[in-house]
Amino acid sequence: MNIVSIGEILWDVFPAGERLGGAPFNFSAHATRLGHHVAFLSGVGQDALGDRALDEMSRLGVGHDFVARVAGAPTGYVTVQLRAGEPTYTIHRPAAYDFPSLDDTQLRSISRLAPHFIYYGTLAQASPAVRSLTRRVIETWPSATRFYDVNLRPNNDQPALVEELLSGAHIVKLNHEEALRLAPLLSLPPVPVEAFCRTLAARFHTSGVCVTLGSRGCALLHDGQFVECHGVSVSVHDAVGAGDAFSAALVHGLSQRLPLAETGALANRVGALVASRPGAIPDWTLAEALSL
Numbered sequence: 199m200n201i202v203s204i205g206e207i208l209w210d211v212f213p214a215g216e217r218l219g220g221a222p223f224n225f226s227a228h229a230t231r232l233g234h235h236v237a238f239l240s241g242v243g244q245d246a247l248g249d250r251a252l253d254e255m256s257r258l259g260v261g262h263d264f265v266a267r268v269a270g271a272p273t274g275y276v277t278v279q280l281r282a283g284e285p286t287y288t289i290h291r292p293a294a295y296d297f298p299s300l301d302d303t304q305l306r307s308i309s310r311l312a313p314h315f316i317y318y319g320t321l322a323q324a325s326p327a328v329r330s331l332t333r334r335v336i337e338t339w340p341s342a343t344r345f346y347d348v349n350l351r352p353n354n355d356q357p358a359l360v361e362e363l364l365s366g367a368h369i370v371k372l373n374h375e376e377a378l379r380l381a382p383l384l385s386l387p388p389v390p391v392e393a394f395c396r397t398l399a400a401r402f403h404t405s406g407v408c409v410t411l412g413s414r415g416c417a418l419l420h421d422g423q424f425v426e427c428h429g430v431s432v433s434v435h436d437a438v439g440a441g442d443a444f445s446a447a448l449v450h451g452l453s454q455r456l457p458l459a460e461t462g463a464l465a466n467r468v469g470a471l472v473a474s475r476p477g478a479i480p481d482w483t484l485a486e487a488l489s490l
Contacts, residue, residue, distance in 0.1 A: 199234045199235070199314045199315070199453045200234070200235050200236075200237070200311045200312060200313045200314055200315075201226075201229055201234050201235070201236045201237070201313060201314065201315045201316075201317060201449070202236075202237045202239065202308060202311070202313045202315070202316045202317070202335055202339075202342070203222045203223075203225055203226040203229070203236050203237070203238045203239065203316075203317040203318075204222060204238075204239045204240070204298075204316070204317065204318045204322065204328065204331065204332050204335065205220065205221065205222030205223070205239075205240060205295065205317075205318055205319050205321065205322035205323070205328065206220035206221065206222060206223065206240060206274055206293070206295040206319075206321055206322045207219075207220045207222070207223040207238070207240045207241075207242060207251055207255075207265065207273075207274065207295055208220040208223075208273070208274030208275050208276055208293065208295065209247055209251070209273065209274070209275040209276070210275075210276055210278045210438060210478060211275055211276065211277050211278060212278050212280070213279075216275075217438075217477045217478060217479075218250075218251055218254045218255075218478075218479070219276070219438065219439060219478040219479070220240075220274065220295065221319050221321070221347060221349045221441075221442050222238070222240070222317060222318065222319055222322065222347075223238060223240065223255075223260070224439045224442035224443070224478045224479055225317055225347065225442045225443075225445050225446050226238045226260050226317075227258045227259075227260050227479045228439075228442060228443040228445075228446035228447070228468070228472070228479065229446040229449060229450070230258070230259050230260050231259075231446075231482070231483075231484075232446055232447065232450045232484065233450075234449075234450070234453075235311070236260060236261075237261070237263070237264055237307075237308055237311055237313070238255075238260055238261065238262070238264060238265065239264045239265070239298050239300065239331065239335070240264075240265050240266070240294075240295045240298055240322075241265060241266040241267070241268040241271070241294040241295050241296070241297050241298045241299070242265055242266075242267060242268065242273045242274075242294050242295070243267070243268055243271055243272045243273040243293075243294040244267050244268065244269055245272055245273055247272070247273035247275065248267065248273040248294065251273055252265065258479060263304070263307070264298075264300065264304055264308070265298075266294070266297070266298050266299045267294075268294035268297045271292055271293060271294040271296065271297055272293060272294060273293065273294050274290070274291075274293030274294060274295045275290055275293070276288065276289050276290065277290070278438065280436055280438075284437055285436065285437060285438045287351060287352070289321070289351055289352075289353070289354060291354075292325075295322055295325075295328075296322070296325035296327060296328065297325070297327050298327065298328060298331050299327075299331070300331060300334070305334065305335075305338060308335060308338065308339070309338050309339060312339065313339055313342045314342060314343060314453060315342060315343045315344075315345050315449055315453070316332075316335060316336060316339070316342045316343070316344050316345065317345045317347065317445070317449070318332055318344075318345075318346060318347070318363070319346070319347045319348065319349040320348055320349055320350060320351070320354065320355055320359065320360060320363060321349060321351050321354050323359060323363055324354050324356070324359060336366070343368045343369060343452075344366060344367050344368045344369070345367070345368070345369045345371070345445070345449060346363050346364065346366075346367035346369070346370050346371070347371045347372075347441075347442070347445050348360065348363075348370065348371065348372035348373075348376050348380075349372075349376075349441070350372075350376050350379065357380075357383045357384075360380065360383075361384065364384075364398070364402045364404070365402055365403075367402070367404055368404055368405050368406065369404060369405060369406035369407070369408070369420075369452070370398065370402070370404050370406070370407050370408070371407075371408040371409075371410070371444075371445055371448065372408075372409060372410070373409065373410045373411075373412070373441065374391075374409055374410065374411050374412065377391070377394055377409050381394060384398070384401070386398055386401070391409050391411070391417040391426070392417065392419070392424050392426075394407075394409065395407040395408075395409060395417060395418075395419040395424065396419060396424070399419055405420065405421055406418070406419060406420040406421070406452070407419045408448060408462075408465075410441060410444060410469070411429065412429065413429045413431070414428070414429050415427045415428045415429035415430075415462070415466050416429075416444075416462050416465060416466055418448075418458060418461065418462045420452070420458055423458050425458050425459045425462055426462075427459060427462030427463050427465075427466055428463075428466070429466055429470065430466050430467050430470035430490045431470075432470045432471070432473060432474040432490070433474055434473045434474060435473065435474055435475055435476050436473070436476060436477075437473050438477065438478045439472055439477065439478025439479055439480075440469045440470070440472045440473035441469065442478065443468045443469050443471075443472040443482075444465045444466070444468060444469030445465075446468070447464050447465040447467075447468035447469070447487075448461060448462075448464075448465040450464070451464050451465060464487070464488075467487040467488060467490045468482075468484075468487045470487075470490060471486055471487045471490060
């Protein structure tokens, strides 16, 4: 399956060192590991961190044909603090991922891919250049399923932007804390989770809504069917990237037309496996996830 992923690539700067990340990039790496072809659209600076980012992309098997080298803006980075395994982020902007670009030849290349899914989140879409590029991609291939992974970040999550992105999405994924935050802003019922999912889907004409519930698993609505899937118990090393891995597995299950409960269970397992290991993109295999 072909996927276009649009958004940030950046360095997560931990107290113990740096790891390459950014939700759309993490998603791209995990989707690649699941056997899909991903065209990742972003930007890195003309700096040492940008060089390292492209080298790491190659190592992880994610192509960088559509990653611009941006003059005048640094490669993105985020300062990460972990408290009981849960990350908090300080985002440094503007960054090179705010200024992606595609020429006509590159846009034709993406069109020839005939992407099945277009993935994006909130953070990078706050940039007018990223939103404009996303619209161009959607207009070029309007039949692709648009997957919006909400991923709210402090000071980068304006309600008007979130509402705009929800209005253009076919499938929406968010965590329970984000659902509770958005519910009063969008006049949605915060509980029970099924009511939240069904009301959001009806309001924004989406075919699917997924709410992750941490250790309790996830709630998943798709084409009118609703399921809740139990979580997988693991010892959490850090949760950075676990939600992005979950999203990749969710897209995988939907693309394979797995039963909805099986799709949710697979996403839970992949997310839990990544959470049990250090970094946003640790080594893992599908067989390991299925064995949990």
